[in-house]
Structure formats: structure tokens, C-alpha cells
Amino acid sequence: MIAVVIPFFQRQPGVLARALRSVAAQQGCALPLRVVVVDDASPVRARDELASAPRGLEIQLIEQANAGPGGARNTALAALGADVDYVAYLDSDDEWSVDHLANACCALERGFDVYFANHLQLGAEVAAFERGGRLDLARHPALEAPAGPLHAFGGDMVEQIVCGNVIGTSTVVYRRAGRAGQRFRTEYRRAGEDYLFWLELASGGARFAFSTAIEARYGRGVNIFAGVEWGSPAFLERTVDELRYRRTTLAEFACSAAAAAEARAAIERLRLAHAGGLLHVLRHEPGAAPRALCRYLHVDPLGLLKMPWLLVRAGLSGAASPC
Incomplete structure (x- = not known):
């Protein structure tokens, strides 16, 4: 059994139906599917959207506060049963190619x-792998698979994520x-x-495989980053959250020298951006400003020592443009 997990929060109708059609259109996947849609207090109710869901698709709806x-x-x-072997993630405004789950099963069944x-x-008109240029296929052995261009990830995945993430959430399928x-x-x-x-x-020892084929197309739905303008209070909040994330990667995951160096460099970039x-x-x-500064110091108290210098650097570099 594959559980397809879809969080739902949208302001326009019809978005979820497209995602569900892409699930129902999967070909070559022998395992049964169960879709779990979680309505996260969406302005457009998932219950109404499911009225146009493809027939024959097993769907469980859960409604909750945001x-x-x-x-x-x-x-x-938390709602998945013991019969679920694999978990697949799909955002409600994204769509899969018809062979996505078949390719995933091919890789997972190989261990x-x-x-x-x-x-x-x-x-985007260019796929994420090509745009990012972060995957050297020579380092990742090809798998002999009839389903498509599959590769075993041959590097340090922790380092890959910290230094240049290549994983898109709506393409992930993992062994439960x-x-x-x-x-x-x-x-x-x-x-x-x-x-x-x-x-x-990755740090738990999971083995990763991937496909170079385009297996998901990201759509235009609600985005928590939309409308966040540089220099706004919302920008400061997001920068602090990014700083917290980078500090966590440095403390918990950045074991290699390259990952640690990137995490430290990112922290310095974020400190300057926040200043x-x-x-x-x-x-x-x-x-x-007072609330923003308090929130920053709660996450990065040592940054207080650097704050005067960071403010000077930000002003001299034009990072604090009045525009």
C-alpha cells in the first residue's frame, strides 16, 4: 500500500482536482493507493473539492485547525495504518507524471x-536538476531499470542537502x-x-535513489512566501526562521567539513541580510523594529555582539536600500 499525503490549503477552487487526477492516472504501479487529504482550515473546503475527485480513488479526508x-x-x-508500505508526498497544487509511482516502486523494491x-x-522552462546544476551524474551509478533513468545517489546526502538541496517535496516517496x-x-x-x-x-542511514526524468510539475497555489517583500517585517521573520534552520543543521547534521563551512557561511549571509x-x-x-530584534536575538543571541558591525556593513553595502 502507498499512502499519498496531500496537505490542503487553497483559496481557488479546482486546484486539488488536478492533483488527484494525476494520482488516479498513475500507470505501472501494482500497489494499491490510499490518498490522505488533510484540510488545514482551507478557505476552499476540501470536502467540496472532493465532489469532483476521480472515481475509484480511495480518499481519506481529515479536517483540522490550521x-x-x-x-x-x-x-x-499519524493516521496511517500498519498496511502502508510507502509514503508519497504531493502538494495540492502540484501534479505527477503518469510513471512517478512506478519509478519510485522500482527503486524502493531494489532496497x-x-x-x-x-x-x-x-x-520554469528548465527542470530543477538542470537549473541547479548540483547533480553530477557521473558520481551516481545508473540503475538498470525498465521504468526510466534511475540512479543510486552516490554521495553524502546530508552534505548535498546542506550545501545545495536537490529534493523536491512533491517527488518524494519513502519506505515507512x-x-x-x-x-x-x-x-x-x-x-x-x-x-x-x-x-x-539521511542521517538515519536511508539509501536514496532518484530519477532524472521530470516527474512533477509545480502549480500556482497558496504559497507562504508570496508577497514577502525585502525589508518588510515579514522578511525579517523569514530570515530569522532561515537562520534558525541553518543553526540547527550546523548543530545536528553538518558532519563533513564542506557542510559545516556552508552552514557557517549561510549563517553569516543571513545575519547580514537581517541587519x-x-x-x-x-x-x-x-x-x-523592537519585536523583530527581540525575535532575532532569541534565535541568535551571539549575533548581538556582531550587530553594530553588521549594521555598518549593511549600510555601506547598500543592503539597506530605501527602495
Whole structure:
């Protein structure tokens, strides 16, 4: 059994139906499917959207107070029964290619624990693997598989995620055995929630396989990052969340020298970005500055020692542009 986990929070009707049609259209997958849709207090009710769901698709609907995408996925994970072998993630505004689950099963049945695939991000004409340029296929052995261009991930996945993540959430399928209790860290809702889940899988010894084929197309739905303008209070909040994520990777996962160096460099970049944003807020929304500074110091107390220098650097570099 494959459980397809879909967190749902949308403002426009018809989005969920497209995702469900892509699930129902899967070919070559012998395992039965069960879709778990978690309505995360969505303005458009999932119950209404399911009226147009494809026939024959087993769907379980759970409704809850808003907890964010990670919280919604956690609710679905907690509801899964012992008959579930694999868990697949699909965001409600994304769609799969017809061979996605067949390719995933091909890899997982060969002993791999986690599968992911190439994908097209919103508005992109070039696939994510090619755009990012972070995968050298010569380092990742090809698997003889009739289902498609599959590869065993041959590097250090923790280092890969920390230095340049290649995993798209809506392409992930993983083996549930031994991982039934793993959950998303919802306190990282604005930054790193998904990455930390993959890092926990990797640090736990999971073997990864992937496909270079485009197996997911990301759609235009509700995005928690939409409308976040540079220098706004929301920008400062997101920067602090990213800083918290990077500090966590450094403390818990960055074992290799390259991963540790990247985590430290990212922390310095985020400190400077926050200082620039804080200068902008001080000029344009001074009333929001004390709360933003307190939140920052709660996450990065040592940053207080560097704050005067960071503010000077931000001002000199133009990071605090009044525009």
C-alpha cells in the first residue's frame, strides 16, 4: 500500500482536482493507493473539492485547525495504518507524471529507502536538476531499470542537502518501515521544515535513489512566501526562521567539513541580510523594529555582539536600500 499525503490549503477552487487526477492516472504501479487529504482550515473546503475527485480513488479526508503544511502532513502520518508500505508526498497544487509511482516502486523494491525525481518548478522552462546544476551524474551509478533513468545517489546526502538541496517535496516517496514515527518539525514552518525531514532520513542511514526524468510539475497555489517583500517585517521573520534552520543543521547534521563551512557561511549571509532589513524597518516602520530584534536575538543571541558591525556593513553595502 502507498499512502499519498496531500496537505490542503487553497483559496481557488479546482486546484486539488488536478492533483488527484494525476494520482488516479498513475500507470505501472501494482500497489494499491490510499490518498490522505488533510484540510488545514482551507478557505476552499476540501470536502467540496472532493465532489469532483476521480472515481475509484480511495480518499481519506481529515479536517483540522490550521497548522501549516508540515502540521497537516504530520496529521496524515499519524493516521496511517500498519498496511502502508510507502509514503508519497504531493502538494495540492502540484501534479505527477503518469510513471512517478512506478519509478519510485522500482527503486524502493531494489532496497533503496527514499526516492525523489526531477521536477519543473512554478514558471520554469528548465527542470530543477538542470537549473541547479548540483547533480553530477557521473558520481551516481545508473540503475538498470525498465521504468526510466534511475540512479543510486552516490554521495553524502546530508552534505548535498546542506550545501545545495536537490529534493523536491512533491517527488518524494519513502519506505515507512523503521520511520513510522518520523514527523516534520513544525516550528520551522517558514524555512527548512522539509529539508530537516530529509536530513533526518539521511542521517538515519536511508539509501536514496532518484530519477532524472521530470516527474512533477509545480502549480500556482497558496504559497507562504508570496508577497514577502525585502525589508518588510515579514522578511525579517523569514530570515530569522532561515537562520534558525541553518543553526540547527550546523548543530545536528553538518558532519563533513564542506557542510559545516556552508552552514557557517549561510549563517553569516543571513545575519547580514537581517541587519539590512532591520535598517530598512527602522527607517520606514520603526514600531516593528523592537519585536523583530527581540525575535532575532532569541534565535541568535551571539549575533548581538556582531550587530553594530553588521549594521555598518549593511549600510555601506547598500543592503539597506530605501527602495
